[in-house]
Amino acid sequence: MSQEPVKVAPSDKDDILICPFDEGHSILRSRMAVHLVRCAPNHHGSKKVNCPFNITHICTITEMKIHVNNCPNRSAFEEFVNPDRLTAPCMLPHEMKGEIKCSENWDDGPDDPTYNPSANCAGKYLICNPQGNPPAVRRQIRDMERLRFQRNNKF
Ligand SMILES: [Zn+2]
Ligand SMILES: [Zn+2]
Structure with a gap:
Protein backbone atom coordinates (compact mmCIF):
# COMPACT_ATOMS: atom_id res chain seq x y z
CA MET A 1 0.00 0.00 0.00
CA LEU A 86 -38.08 23.38 4.72
CA THR A 87 -41.12 23.02 2.52
CA ALA A 88 -41.52 19.30 3.11
CA PRO A 89 -44.13 18.66 5.78
CA CYS A 90 -42.57 16.80 8.63
CA MET A 91 -43.21 16.66 12.33
CA LEU A 92 -40.46 18.52 14.09
CA PRO A 93 -40.12 18.40 17.85
CA HIS A 94 -40.51 22.14 18.25
CA GLU A 95 -43.89 21.97 16.51
CA MET A 96 -45.20 19.61 19.17
CA LYS A 97 -44.95 22.08 22.01
CA GLY A 98 -47.86 24.24 23.05
CA GLU A 99 -51.08 23.26 24.75
CA ILE A 100 -51.44 19.57 25.40
CA LYS A 101 -54.95 18.38 24.71
CA CYS A 102 -56.50 16.44 27.58
CA SER A 103 -60.11 15.28 27.88
CA GLU A 104 -59.92 15.16 31.66
CA ASN A 105 -60.36 18.35 33.65
CA TRP A 106 -59.78 17.85 37.35
CA ASP A 107 -61.42 21.16 38.14
CA ASP A 108 -64.74 19.76 36.90
CA GLY A 109 -64.65 16.76 39.22
CA PRO A 110 -67.06 16.21 42.15
CA ASP A 111 -66.54 18.60 45.02
CA ASP A 112 -65.04 16.09 47.44
CA PRO A 113 -64.45 17.28 51.00
CA THR A 114 -60.88 17.48 52.09
CA TYR A 115 -59.65 14.20 53.51
CA ASN A 116 -59.53 14.27 57.30
CA PRO A 117 -57.62 11.28 58.66
CA SER A 118 -58.90 11.71 62.22
CA ALA A 119 -62.53 11.84 61.19
CA ASN A 120 -61.95 8.94 58.88
CA CYS A 121 -60.60 6.78 61.70
CA ALA A 122 -63.23 7.83 64.24
CA GLY A 123 -66.04 6.28 62.25
CA LYS A 124 -64.26 3.02 61.65
CA TYR A 125 -62.95 0.27 63.80
CA LEU A 126 -59.35 1.04 63.37
CA ILE A 127 -56.86 1.32 66.14
CA CYS A 128 -55.44 4.79 65.98
CA ASN A 129 -52.37 4.86 68.07
CA PRO A 130 -50.07 7.59 66.93
CA GLN A 131 -46.45 6.62 67.11
CA GLY A 132 -44.00 8.86 68.87
CA ASN A 133 -45.93 8.95 72.19
CA PRO A 134 -44.38 7.64 75.40
CA PRO A 135 -45.40 4.04 76.25
CA ALA A 136 -47.78 5.16 79.02
CA VAL A 137 -49.71 7.39 76.62
CA ARG A 138 -49.82 4.72 73.96
CA ARG A 139 -51.21 2.23 76.48
CA GLN A 140 -53.83 4.79 77.47
CA ILE A 141 -54.83 5.34 73.86
CA ARG A 142 -54.97 1.58 73.28
CA ASP A 143 -57.29 1.19 76.28
CA MET A 144 -59.52 3.99 75.01
CA GLU A 145 -59.70 2.37 71.62
CA ARG A 146 -60.60 -0.98 73.20
CA LEU A 147 -63.40 0.74 75.14
CA ARG A 148 -64.64 2.39 71.98
CA PHE A 149 -64.72 -0.97 70.20
CA GLN A 150 -66.56 -2.58 73.12
CA ARG A 151 -69.12 0.23 73.11
CA ASN A 152 -69.83 -0.61 69.53
CA ASN A 153 -70.20 -4.31 70.39
CA LYS A 154 -67.45 -5.20 68.14
CA PHE A 155 -65.88 -7.59 70.64
ZN1 LIG B 1 -2.60 17.06 -0.06
ZN1 LIG C 1 -17.21 25.93 1.55
Whole structure:
Protein backbone atom coordinates (compact mmCIF):
# COMPACT_ATOMS: atom_id res chain seq x y z
CA MET A 1 0.00 0.00 0.00
CA SER A 2 1.46 3.26 -1.10
CA GLN A 3 0.73 6.39 0.89
CA GLU A 4 1.23 8.53 -2.20
CA PRO A 5 -1.91 10.27 -3.43
CA VAL A 6 -3.50 8.60 -6.38
CA LYS A 7 -2.60 10.45 -9.54
CA VAL A 8 -5.36 10.58 -12.05
CA ALA A 9 -4.82 11.69 -15.60
CA PRO A 10 -6.78 14.86 -16.48
CA SER A 11 -8.36 12.96 -19.36
CA ASP A 12 -9.98 10.73 -16.79
CA LYS A 13 -12.93 13.15 -16.90
CA ASP A 14 -14.75 14.68 -13.98
CA ASP A 15 -13.76 16.12 -10.72
CA ILE A 16 -10.10 16.29 -10.03
CA LEU A 17 -9.40 18.78 -7.30
CA ILE A 18 -6.10 20.25 -6.32
CA CYS A 19 -5.19 19.66 -2.70
CA PRO A 20 -5.43 22.99 -0.85
CA PHE A 21 -2.23 22.19 0.99
CA ASP A 22 -0.08 21.03 -1.90
CA GLU A 23 -0.67 21.86 -5.54
CA GLY A 24 1.15 18.67 -6.44
CA HIS A 25 -1.74 16.65 -5.03
CA SER A 26 -4.49 16.01 -7.55
CA ILE A 27 -7.35 14.37 -5.75
CA LEU A 28 -10.69 13.00 -6.89
CA ARG A 29 -13.50 15.01 -5.33
CA SER A 30 -14.89 11.88 -3.73
CA ARG A 31 -11.49 11.12 -2.20
CA MET A 32 -10.68 14.64 -1.06
CA ALA A 33 -12.08 14.30 2.47
CA VAL A 34 -10.04 11.16 3.02
CA HIS A 35 -6.95 12.75 1.54
CA LEU A 36 -7.22 15.86 3.71
CA VAL A 37 -7.30 13.77 6.85
CA ARG A 38 -3.90 12.42 5.87
CA CYS A 39 -2.52 15.56 4.28
CA ALA A 40 -3.57 18.24 6.77
CA PRO A 41 -1.30 17.08 9.63
CA ASN A 42 1.67 17.63 7.30
CA HIS A 43 0.71 21.28 6.86
CA HIS A 44 -0.04 22.50 10.35
CA GLY A 45 1.88 25.71 9.68
CA SER A 46 -0.13 26.58 6.61
CA LYS A 47 -2.56 28.88 8.51
CA LYS A 48 -5.37 27.51 6.38
CA VAL A 49 -8.83 26.95 7.78
CA ASN A 50 -11.69 24.63 7.03
CA CYS A 51 -14.91 25.86 5.55
CA PRO A 52 -17.68 25.39 8.15
CA PHE A 53 -19.98 24.04 5.45
CA ASN A 54 -17.68 21.53 3.80
CA ILE A 55 -14.51 20.08 5.29
CA THR A 56 -12.93 19.73 1.86
CA HIS A 57 -13.01 23.51 1.37
CA ILE A 58 -9.75 24.76 2.76
CA CYS A 59 -8.18 28.13 2.19
CA THR A 60 -6.54 30.99 4.04
CA ILE A 61 -8.51 32.94 6.62
CA THR A 62 -8.75 35.94 4.30
CA GLU A 63 -10.05 33.80 1.45
CA MET A 64 -12.40 31.96 3.77
CA LYS A 65 -14.17 35.16 4.81
CA ILE A 66 -15.15 35.58 1.18
CA HIS A 67 -15.72 31.89 0.58
CA VAL A 68 -18.27 31.36 3.37
CA ASN A 69 -20.58 33.85 1.67
CA ASN A 70 -20.35 32.01 -1.61
CA CYS A 71 -19.88 28.42 -0.52
CA PRO A 72 -22.05 26.07 -2.61
CA ASN A 73 -22.72 24.03 0.51
CA ARG A 74 -24.00 27.00 2.48
CA SER A 75 -27.65 26.69 1.48
CA ALA A 76 -27.77 23.02 2.46
CA PHE A 77 -26.25 23.90 5.79
CA GLU A 78 -28.71 26.68 6.45
CA GLU A 79 -31.62 24.41 5.69
CA PHE A 80 -30.22 22.03 8.24
CA VAL A 81 -30.00 24.63 11.02
CA ASN A 82 -33.22 26.39 10.02
CA PRO A 83 -35.65 23.55 9.39
CA ASP A 84 -38.54 26.04 9.41
CA ARG A 85 -37.54 26.92 5.91
CA LEU A 86 -38.08 23.38 4.72
CA THR A 87 -41.12 23.02 2.52
CA ALA A 88 -41.52 19.30 3.11
CA PRO A 89 -44.13 18.66 5.78
CA CYS A 90 -42.57 16.80 8.63
CA MET A 91 -43.21 16.66 12.33
CA LEU A 92 -40.46 18.52 14.09
CA PRO A 93 -40.12 18.40 17.85
CA HIS A 94 -40.51 22.14 18.25
CA GLU A 95 -43.89 21.97 16.51
CA MET A 96 -45.20 19.61 19.17
CA LYS A 97 -44.95 22.08 22.01
CA GLY A 98 -47.86 24.24 23.05
CA GLU A 99 -51.08 23.26 24.75
CA ILE A 100 -51.44 19.57 25.40
CA LYS A 101 -54.95 18.38 24.71
CA CYS A 102 -56.50 16.44 27.58
CA SER A 103 -60.11 15.28 27.88
CA GLU A 104 -59.92 15.16 31.66
CA ASN A 105 -60.36 18.35 33.65
CA TRP A 106 -59.78 17.85 37.35
CA ASP A 107 -61.42 21.16 38.14
CA ASP A 108 -64.74 19.76 36.90
CA GLY A 109 -64.65 16.76 39.22
CA PRO A 110 -67.06 16.21 42.15
CA ASP A 111 -66.54 18.60 45.02
CA ASP A 112 -65.04 16.09 47.44
CA PRO A 113 -64.45 17.28 51.00
CA THR A 114 -60.88 17.48 52.09
CA TYR A 115 -59.65 14.20 53.51
CA ASN A 116 -59.53 14.27 57.30
CA PRO A 117 -57.62 11.28 58.66
CA SER A 118 -58.90 11.71 62.22
CA ALA A 119 -62.53 11.84 61.19
CA ASN A 120 -61.95 8.94 58.88
CA CYS A 121 -60.60 6.78 61.70
CA ALA A 122 -63.23 7.83 64.24
CA GLY A 123 -66.04 6.28 62.25
CA LYS A 124 -64.26 3.02 61.65
CA TYR A 125 -62.95 0.27 63.80
CA LEU A 126 -59.35 1.04 63.37
CA ILE A 127 -56.86 1.32 66.14
CA CYS A 128 -55.44 4.79 65.98
CA ASN A 129 -52.37 4.86 68.07
CA PRO A 130 -50.07 7.59 66.93
CA GLN A 131 -46.45 6.62 67.11
CA GLY A 132 -44.00 8.86 68.87
CA ASN A 133 -45.93 8.95 72.19
CA PRO A 134 -44.38 7.64 75.40
CA PRO A 135 -45.40 4.04 76.25
CA ALA A 136 -47.78 5.16 79.02
CA VAL A 137 -49.71 7.39 76.62
CA ARG A 138 -49.82 4.72 73.96
CA ARG A 139 -51.21 2.23 76.48
CA GLN A 140 -53.83 4.79 77.47
CA ILE A 141 -54.83 5.34 73.86
CA ARG A 142 -54.97 1.58 73.28
CA ASP A 143 -57.29 1.19 76.28
CA MET A 144 -59.52 3.99 75.01
CA GLU A 145 -59.70 2.37 71.62
CA ARG A 146 -60.60 -0.98 73.20
CA LEU A 147 -63.40 0.74 75.14
CA ARG A 148 -64.64 2.39 71.98
CA PHE A 149 -64.72 -0.97 70.20
CA GLN A 150 -66.56 -2.58 73.12
CA ARG A 151 -69.12 0.23 73.11
CA ASN A 152 -69.83 -0.61 69.53
CA ASN A 153 -70.20 -4.31 70.39
CA LYS A 154 -67.45 -5.20 68.14
CA PHE A 155 -65.88 -7.59 70.64
ZN1 LIG B 1 -2.60 17.06 -0.06
ZN1 LIG C 1 -17.21 25.93 1.55
